[in-house]
Amino acid sequence: MDLDKSMIGIASEPYVAQIDPERVMKFAQAIGDDNPLYSDETYAADTAYQGITVPPTFLISLGSSAKFPLELDFRRMLHGEQEFIYHHPVRMGDTLDCTMKVTDVYDREGKSGTMQFLVLDTEMKKEDGTLAAVARNTIIYRPAPKEVRQL
Amino acid sequence: MKAITTIPFSEMKVDMELPPLEKSPVTKEQLVLYAEASGDLNPLHTDDDFAKSIGMDGVIAHGMLIMGFLGQYVQELAGTESIVSKFNMRFGAMTKPGDAITCRGKVNTLFEIEGKPAAELELIAEKAPGKQVGTGTAVLICTNAND
Numbered sequence: 001m002d003l004d005k006s007m008i009g010i011a012s013e014p015y016v017a018q019i020d021p022e023r024v025m026k027f028a029q030a031i032g033d034d035n036p037l038y039s040d041e042t043y044a045a046d047t048a049y050q051g052i053t054v055p056p057t058f059l060i061s062l063g064s065s066a067k068f069p070l071e072l073d074f075r076r077m078l079h080g081e082q083e084f085i086y087h088h089p090v091r092m093g094d095t096l097d098c099t100m101k102v103t104d105v106y107d108r109e110g111k112s113g114t115m116q117f118l119v120l121d122t123e124m125k126k127e128d129g130t131l132a133a134v135a136r137n138t139i140i141y142r143p144a145p146k147e148v149r150q151l
Numbered sequence: 152m153k154a155i156t157t158i159p160f161s162e163m164k165v166d167m168e169l170p171p172l173e174k175s176p177v178t179k180e181q182l183v184l185y186a187e188a189s190g191d192l193n194p195l196h197t198d199d200d201f202a203k204s205i206g207m208d209g210v211i212a213h214g215m216l217i218m219g220f221l222g223q224y225v226q227e228l229a230g231t232e233s234i235v236s237k238f239n240m241r242f243g244a245m246t247k248p249g250d251a252i253t254c255r256g257k258v259n260t261l262f263e264i265e266g267k268p269a270a271e272l273e274l275i276a277e278k279a280p281g282k283q284v285g286t287g288t289a290v291l292i293c294t295n296a297n298d
Contacts, residue, residue, distance in 0.1 A: 083239035
């Protein structure tokens, strides 16, 4: 299946992500990021965040449970670009309501033919409905290999 | 507490090179830990035999682990004064176990967002001088200036 503009607007079922301090620490440790902003209440209180928050890329770990009504061929997918737009700091114990949505589909000519790009935005809202962050994933969808086309 | 890579917001100037963050070499153990912590269980990052079966020399690092290094760098640069309001990365060359990533940054522009001083930074992750594995940008907003 190739991508087309009609996919823009297709959204996942909403899902809920819980911010668990233990998972946050495991994530920071795997990166080797020992910033006290993620664990030291006293330090964090005096920062621009006014309290403990999560590492900038932590939100990526919340997306794996999205149920998405699009059948994509994982062998053709490459993670081209990732962006995070942060509106309000995510806190330990937050429950975030998340929805992943196709926000753009476009083509570029590449060395191995036309490459398709798929932009997926995951909106993450706090319990009171305020938008905490948007995680924007740009996927490069490579041309189907010949043996796949013959199937 | 160990010194983190930071700089007072008021000292940032356009085109200024920021102090780099040098990470330890990536290890296979780290890729397993990152796979578990991030939920990205693609065996390309943790299973050498699988990686070889699809034509690689062995496992490669998750692109998002490298973005995690740049995230550490950006959050350290933000220090206590700034918040990170936007952060992106374009993925380029592969990172393999043994590669040591250096995060570099430069001040692109200084501007204001809703009356607060802001800086757009240009970011580079490289595995050797001039060998980029990814590039990105981040926007810091200074909401808690140290006077």
